[in-house]
Amino acid sequence: MKILRVALDLPLDTLFDYLDGGNSQLKVGQRVLVPFGKRQVIGIILARTALSDVADSKLKPIIQGFGDEPPLPAATLQLLKFCADYYQYPLGQALLSALPSRLREGKAAQLPKVTAYQLSAQARSAGLDAIPARAKLQRSLYQALAHTEPLDAAALAAVSSGWRNGIKQLMQQGWVETVATEHVLPPHTHQAISSPALNPDQQRAVDAMLAEAQAFKVWLLYGITGSGKTEVYMRLLQEVLSRPDTQALVLVPEINLTPQLEARFRARFPHLPMVMLHSQMNESERLHGWLRAQSGEARIIIGTRLSVFTPIKHLALMVVDEEHDASYKQQDGMRYSARDIAIVRAKSAGVPVVLGSATPSLESWHNAQSGRYGLLEMNNRAVLGAALPQIGTVDVRQLPPQEALHPQLIAAMRQRLERGEQSLLFINRRGYAPVLLCSACAWVAPCTRCSSRLVVHLRDKRLRCHHCGHEQRMPLQCPSCGNPDLRPAGQGTQRLEELLAEQFPTARILRVDRDSMRRKHAIAAMTKSVHAQEVDILVGTQMLAKGHDFPHLTLVGVIDTDSALFSPDYRAAEKLFAQLMQVSGRAGRAGKAGQVLIQTAFPDHVLFHALQQHDYAEFADTLLAERQLANFPPYCFEALLRAEATHYQAVREFFHAAMAASATISHHLAVYDPVRPRMERLKGMERAQLLVQAGARPALQKFLRAWVPLLRSLPQASKVRWSVDVDPLDY
Numbered sequence: 218m219k220i221l222r223v224a225l226d227l228p229l230d231t232l233f234d235y236l237d238g239g240n241s242q243l244k245v246g247q248r249v250l251v252p253f254g255k256r257q258v259i260g261i262i263l264a265r266t267a268l269s270d271v272a273d274s275k276l277k278p279i280i281q282g283f284g285d286e287p288p289l290p291a292a293t294l295q296l297l298k299f300c301a302d303y304y305q306y307p308l309g310q311a312l313l314s315a316l317p318s319r320l321r322e323g324k325a326a327q328l329p330k331v332t333a334y335q336l337s338a339q340a341r342s343a344g345l346d347a348i349p350a351r352a353k354l355q356r357s358l359y360q361a362l363a364h365t366e367p368l369d370a371a372a373l374a375a376v377s378s379g380w381r382n383g384i385k386q387l388m389q390q391g392w393v394e395t396v397a398t399e400h401v402l403p404p405h406t407h408q409a410i411s412s413p414a415l416n417p418d419q420q421r422a423v424d425a426m427l428a429e430a431q432a433f434k435v436w437l438l439y440g441i442t443g444s445g446k447t448e449v450y451m452r453l454l455q456e457v458l459s460r461p462d463t464q465a466l467v468l469v470p471e472i473n474l475t476p477q478l479e480a481r482f483r484a485r486f487p488h489l490p491m492v493m494l495h496s497q498m499n500e501s502e503r504l505h506g507w508l509r510a511q512s513g514e515a516r517i518i519i520g521t522r523l524s525v526f527t528p529i530k531h532l533a534l535m536v537v538d539e540e541h542d543a544s545y546k547q548q549d550g551m552r553y554s555a556r557d558i559a560i561v562r563a564k565s566a567g568v569p570v571v572l573g574s575a576t577p578s579l580e581s582w583h584n585a586q587s588g589r590y591g592l593l594e595m596n597n598r599a600v601l602g603a604a605l606p607q608i609g610t611v612d613v614r615q616l617p618p619q620e621a622l623h624p625q626l627i628a629a630m631r632q633r634l635e636r637g638e639q640s641l642l643f644i645n646r647r648g649y650a651p652v653l654l655c656s657a658c659a660w661v662a663p664c665t666r667c668s669s670r671l672v673v674h675l676r677d678k679r680l681r682c683h684h685c686g687h688e689q690r691m692p693l694q695c696p697s698c699g700n701p702d703l704r705p706a707g708q709g710t711q712r713l714e715e716l717l718a719e720q721f722p723t724a725r726i727l728r729v730d731r732d733s734m735r736r737k738h739a740i741a742a743m744t745k746s747v748h749a750q751e752v753d754i755l756v757g758t759q760m761l762a763k764g765h766d767f768p769h770l771t772l773v774g775v776i777d778t779d780s781a782l783f784s785p786d787y788r789a790a791e792k793l794f795a796q797l798m799q800v801s802g803r804a805g806r807a808g809k810a811g812q813v814l815i816q817t818a819f820p821d822h823v824l825f826h827a828l829q830q831h832d833y834a835e836f837a838d839t840l841l842a843e844r845q846l847a848n849f850p851p852y853c854f855e856a857l858l859r860a861e862a863t864h865y866q867a868v869r870e871f872f873h874a875a876m877a878a879s880a881t882i883s884h885h886l887a888v889y890d891p892v893r894p895r896m897e898r899l900k901g902m903e904r905a906q907l908l909v910q911a912g913a914r915p916a917l918q919k920f921l922r923a924w925v926p927l928l929r930s931l932p933q934a935s936k937v938r939w940s941v942d943v944d945p946l947d948y
């Protein structure tokens with residue numbers, strides 16, 4: 218069995234055979250460095266075999282094996298194999314893209330040594346009393362070190378910010394010595410913040426889940442914002458992690474929210490090693506977190522989408538917070554849904570998975586209604602006296618066309634200013650104005666590379682495309698008719714900010730969007746100043762919609778959502794509801810009543826009615842009934858074939874061939890004609906897509922397994938950029 222069958226990071230569905238070169242100890246799941254053409258690449262061993270299809274004389278030996286590293290566990294390999302198959306993605310690429318980039322590049326999977334401090338034997342025998350009472354810092358450091366194992370910089374910083382001086386003095390006296398360790402140190406010396414008594418809703422949810430905590434089950438925790446879902450997750454973790462060596466994986470939708478969640482978890486579980494895994498960490502931090510999850514040392518793993526593939530030694534529980542969030546779906550490469558993969562993973566690991574949301578995805582809602590998932594509801598806010606906000610609409614049809622803000626909204630904001638409370642205006646467009654318009658001929662500045670319009674960024678006098686990043690100077694006159702009177706039309710965050718400054722000259726206004734929050738730590742600084750009440754009015758995009766908990770915020774105004782009400786994307790209503798529910802959740806979290814005012818030309822729309830009643834369930838049922846009638850997901854299963862090229866001709870020929878290929882496969886599903894998406898051109902590429910719909914998942918999978926290999930071998934496929942998206946969210 219001298220032949221290793223290796224997966225490589227290549228867009229091919231084959232494995233490659235190499236001789237083990239005498240490295241008989243190399244195991245499945247371990248990395249190897251192998252020659253490939255003129256290059257040397259990293260691969261993962263998937264099998265050992267005695268026979269190869271390649272003649273022995275042509276087999277090359279590996280260059281290097283990583284035999285003393287822990288192999289990827291069988292469960293991880295199996296999960297990635299499942300994904301590669303389900304999402305029609307080359308196995309080698311699936312496997313290697315799940316590795317931290319350091320490992321992909323061939324670096325050693327080694328934990329770095331951390332410097333830690335401990336008391337010397339001399340110090341221990343002399344005792345605390347040998348330190349003079351006035352040397353307070355030294356004494357408290359001594360006490361911290363006397364209690365536990367060696368402490369690292371972070372742990373000592375928790376004792377005192379001036380710890381370095383104190384430690385230096387103690388070291389000079391020979392009382393403290395350093396040790397190098399590669400293990401996670403007991404992170405904190407402070408006391409755990411104890412968990413509050415659960416309210417009846419929470420208790421019911423926790424009890425139900427704990428009663429079945431040792432087996433696979435999907436739970437949908439459907440709880441309004443502020444109902445205490447996070448508290449429920451923490452209580453579950455507390456119980457499950459009280460079993461020795463168990464680990465829990467908590468998935469969160471975006472990095473913006475992880476610091477808050479991290480702080481809450483660290484305060485509650487100071488004694489449990491915890492790692493974070495997200496894209497804003499540097500590569501070595503990522504690698505260390507990953508290795509600690511794999512070794513079993515990290516008991517809590519909190520991460521974004523990609524962390525769903527992290528090898529975890531004793532996985533006992535998974536949580537998917539905000540399970541409806543679209544950022545769980547990867548939009549390029551292997552287009553997986555981390556939520557769906559979490560469920561697959563939980564099933565094969567035989568552990569429960571909790572999906573939490575105030576506005577569950579219709580897929581999950583449907584599964585909960587049909588009894589496939591356990592449904593747990595929490596309909597009340599957890600903090601006593603924190604009522605749900607009052608949600609109302611204001612009718613913009615009565616507004617003069619130039620007015621952006623309804624007098625009722627202005628009055629409500631004025632009232633907040635007088636009471637010293639905060640307001641948030643939510644608008645889903647950054648920049649100054651969404652279009653630049655010629656007052657004479659109605660010319661609108663277009664993006665030359667996309668079928669979209671350029672957004673006005675007045676401050677830097679530039680026009681930018683928010684789809685492709687193209688930017689240019691603002692023209693001085695209309696390129697179509699020569700008219701110099703070009704006007705920004707519509708509202709963006711910057712313009713709204715300007716308008717508010719005129720309306721409320723004394724108010725302190727803060728704009729929160731991708732442009733203003735670009736600097737590192739900008740979000741943390743923003744959060745801090747809102748908490749310190751240094752801000753009266755926040756103007757922001759969806760960046761502000763989620764998670765943030767601002768106790769003095771009592772008014773939320775929503776500008777300009779109507780385009781989503783009548784969007785051709787049938788998921789738009791579901792998304793809008795989730796988003797509005799989430800922004801509404803920002804108002805009145807701590808005992809102060811909140812109010813939400815939505816500006817709309819369609820105040821009678823069912824969506825607003827459901828929103829006013831805080832009744833997602835009813836709205837979801839309505840949407841589901843519509844979907845069933847139209848035979849849309851979750852009542853059917855879809856895959857989307859996308860392709861793009863600089864000339865549409867190539868795209869057309871590809872789809873023509875793809876359709877012909879589909880006709881050679883016997884199937885019972887609908888293969889629709891290709892269509893142009895809403896953005897026909899993007900980044901200079903002409904695009905089209907083709908939808909496949911099936912009544913059942915297995916039928917779709919069977920078809921794709923036959924069709925995608927045919928697509929790969931089409932000569933027309935090499936002239937376009939194409940991809941398959943299984944369970945697509947965007948069309």
Ligand code: ADP
Pocket residue numbers: 413414415416419440441442443444445446447448449599600601
């Ligand atoms: P969600 O995740 O559902 O939005 P959180 O878990 O963040 O809700 O809880 C909202 C607020 O209520 C937080 O400030 C939290 O500390 C508080 N809270 C949650 N559960 C309780 C409880 N049982 N008793 C008191 N306060 C609670």
Ligand code: ZN
Pocket residue numbers: 655656657658659660695696697698699700
């Ligand atoms: Zn013009």
Ligand code: ZN
Pocket residue numbers: 664665666667669682683684685686687900
């Ligand atoms: Zn563009």
